[in-house]
Amino acid sequence: MFKPREGAVKRRRTAAAPDADPSPAAERPRRSGPITGPKHMRRYVITMSALVITALGLTFGIMTWDNPAETGSRPWWLIVDMRRDSLITIGVVALCHAVSTVAFQTAVNNRILTPGIMGFGSLYTAIQTTAVFLLGAGGATALVGVGPFLLQMLAMMVLATLLYTWLLSGRFSNIHIMLLVGVVIGGVLGSLSNFMQRILTPSEFDVLTARLFGNISNARADYLPYAIPMVIAAVALIWLRANTLNTIALGRTTAQNLGLNYKRELIIVMALVSLLVAVATALVGPMMFLGFLAATLAYQFGDTYSHRMLFPMAVLFAYTILAASYFILRHIWDAGGAVTVIVELIGGLVFLIVLMRKGRL
């Protein structure tokens, strides 16, 4: 995908050579595009290559590190297969969080807010808890398989889209109020879930915890067969809207001036984002800061408006961060269950640092 751009940069470089003589700027080919020059291009390619190499290295490391069985034997392959599920989960979660956060931040025109902070994860927890609360343990255990999973995702999409398009439709012109409302919504939904969980019978609660608190070592791999096609479809739809997203990033009035149906685009983005967050939450539980971390790094290193360039970089950052924590915690410290906790800790710290340095929302 970078080939033609590289060509364009080369043309520019060769043509820029006579730039040394004081001929006017009109002489050199003037073109627009997400890459501003050879230096920018080089930085993007180097960052991407480094990320791809690190990601591949970590993948290989997680698969093979400290495998007690004899290399190539049947038990060795069994262990590798088990680890492969964790890796696929890491990949899906990284994809969901990175893409949803970048798309969400573009839609709300703010690079601090994330779906997690605005309470998307709490909404999912509340939906799950309500389901178990209303149906009881028997009913809830019956709710497995493709149909119910799709139904849950649909409920999440509808509720989140309604809630967040209402919240973001310009009713609260002030970003602080919007953030406050988002955090309060998250808190209220969290308390509501907590309240219902206290009323549940122990067996119902057991069913619920099994559903809610997945983690990477013990991911809900049974969800993967449905989750992966949904995630791929959602990411593909967002990818196809990349040019629209580039324009949405200019803010509501500019996007409207350029002929976008802003409200419709916002609803579409929110629906897709809520689906991605729901899948990620279903797999490994709520994570607030992974997406933030990945998106912030991608903006920093990518330094471009083009979502087609930001998305891959953010996904690679998310995968690298998650896989690296998993590798270290699982294989070196033997604390695989704590991966999301550690990532959230680091992500939360980075969030604070960015917020302090920026000094504003």
Added chain:
Amino acid sequence: MSITLTDVAKDYSSSVKIGPVTTEIQSGGVTALVGPNGAGKSTILTMIGRLLDIDTGEITVAGHDVVNTPSKTIAKILSVLRQENHFVTRLTVRQLVGFGRFPHSKGRLTIGDEKYISEAIDFLNLTDLEDRYLDQLSGGQRQRAYVAMVLAQNTDYVLLDEPLNNLDMQHAVQMMKQLRRAADELGRTVVIVLHDINFAAHYSDKILAMKDGQVIEHGTPREIMRDDVLTSIFNTDIQVIEGPNGPLAVYY
């Protein structure tokens, strides 16, 4: 071919009400919207630019109803620039101006688009700055970059909400001259909200004066630049004297 407003009204609250306004802004030239703060100039401008919903009434631009015509069709007829522009993405001048081609290119810039972009940049004397990032520019230069973006959109109608805000004398004059040229040389219809009545008198062909949500005067600068008319528009004693380049309002 003109902008027509028929009984257009916007209710902010029971006490703050803009309109109903019925008027016609003719094609070609520069039309200035003037009036005291809160008169409804920006409201009317942003409603024409379909950035703000109309409560009652109808606005058509070149025969297209701005509410019912698809936004992407309007974007090829009319461009509108608000006062405040803040982007989360870091953009160079050229990238920003390139976004002006979005209604035509949908994000895939062709050679033809690049030509329009270069022309808009050259037109506003930004040629040497085109690879600079917006956050490296002064306020005046940035304002010019925004205007270059709406010019690159290549629409017959260009609406600007107080483009002289925060510009010093030199840059304000430069901006008005460039907008005048856009009207004269490129044949654009420029509608602009202005605070300085003298700027409006010198650079515009028509002045549309608003007060308390109503259009109270609409005419050529000569017709508006009279002691009694200006005094009633601005609630301030204003004397018009003959300056070297036309009438001047003196209000201090």
